[in-house]
Amino acid sequence: MWHDVRTLNASASSLVALVVLACIGSGVWWLSQRPMFSLRAVTVESMYQLPLRHVNELTVRNGVIGKIRGNFFTTDLEQVRATFETVPWVRRATVRREWPNQLIVEVEEHEALGTWGEDGRLLSVKGDVFTANLAEADDDHVLPAFEGPKGSEKEVLARFTELRALFAPVQLAPQALSLSERYAWTVKLDNGMSVALGREKDQDTLKKRVQRLVGVYPQLVARLQEGRIDTIDMRYPNGLALSSAALAVPEDATKPVKPAKKKPNQPNKTTKQT
Numbered sequence: 001m002w003h004d005v006r007t008l009n010a011s012a013s014s015l016v017a018l019v020v021l022a023c024i025g026s027g028v029w030w031l032s033q034r035p036m037f038s039l040r041a042v043t044v045e046s047m048y049q050l051p052l053r054h055v056n057e058l059t060v061r062n063g064v065i066g067k068i069r070g071n072f073f074t075t076d077l078e079q080v081r082a083t084f085e086t087v088p089w090v091r092r093a094t095v096r097r098e099w100p101n102q103l104i105v106e107v108e109e110h111e112a113l114g115t116w117g118e119d120g121r122l123l124s125v126k127g128d129v130f131t132a133n134l135a136e137a138d139d140d141h142v143l144p145a146f147e148g149p150k151g152s153e154k155e156v157l158a159r160f161t162e163l164r165a166l167f168a169p170v171q172l173a174p175q176a177l178s179l180s181e182r183y184a185w186t187v188k189l190d191n192g193m194s195v196a197l198g199r200e201k202d203q204d205t206l207k208k209r210v211q212r213l214v215g216v217y218p219q220l221v222a223r224l225q226e227g228r229i230d231t232i233d234m235r236y237p238n239g240l241a242l243s244s245a246a247l248a249v250p251e252d253a254t255k256p257v258k259p260a261k262k263k264p265n266q267p268n269k270t271t272k273q274t
Helices: 002-032 057-065 077-084 153-170 205-224
Strands: 041-046 090-098 102-109 112-116 121-124 129-131 145-147 174-179 184-189 194-199 229-233 241-244
Touching: 041 057, 057 077, 077 090, 077 102, 112 153, 121 153, 145 153, 153 174, 153 184, 153 205, 194 205, 205 229
Parallel strands: 041 102, 112 145, 145 174, 194 229
Antiparallel strands: 090 102, 112 121, 121 129, 174 184, 184 194, 229 241
């Protein structure tokens, strides 16, 4: 009998506890639904306290706020974060609640380095490919052009940085860099010259080929005088091949090729006043 009484009291206590918990849960739910906790503001800020160049706070907020569901307590922050990261120029976003009815969204912008491929996408300085308005991207300067197989974005970025340093001694800068499906490299420079660097046999292949070109480039320019070099092929182990309009083969192959004409120096003219 005593055992049955203790069991009955324990069951009653458990039932009371469940009722209390249900009442508390209902109270919390009722309180969380009060109008004072409806979201009244979504503030967009820069993640690193830097000015936002391409993300307009008002436009982004108005475009996203209609997609946010719930109130201060029930809004899915992960869903809000994902929504903001679909906005052009937004690389990353973080979201936090601010009592009692506000969300604070911090965004990191993409910084465009150049274009990627032929479908209007951009490559960021961190190696991310993203879609945005090209007119907004090249408002400061003409963007370099990049292309390569899927997944090679960061490798192309690393090689571009390396090539900029390697060509600097002869005052040339890469304007386009391409990695083919066979993983052969071609770089176009700001003087219009295209250089075939080929495939990498080891980690120093490109470096050695560019250094070899840089070493003889002043002599090539001097030999051609004013003739522009159109293409250079550096895939040869002990030499190179180049094409230039100044080295065009004449129609009569029996005649020697004339060197590019050099403009005569104009004598200084003096004017006498009478």
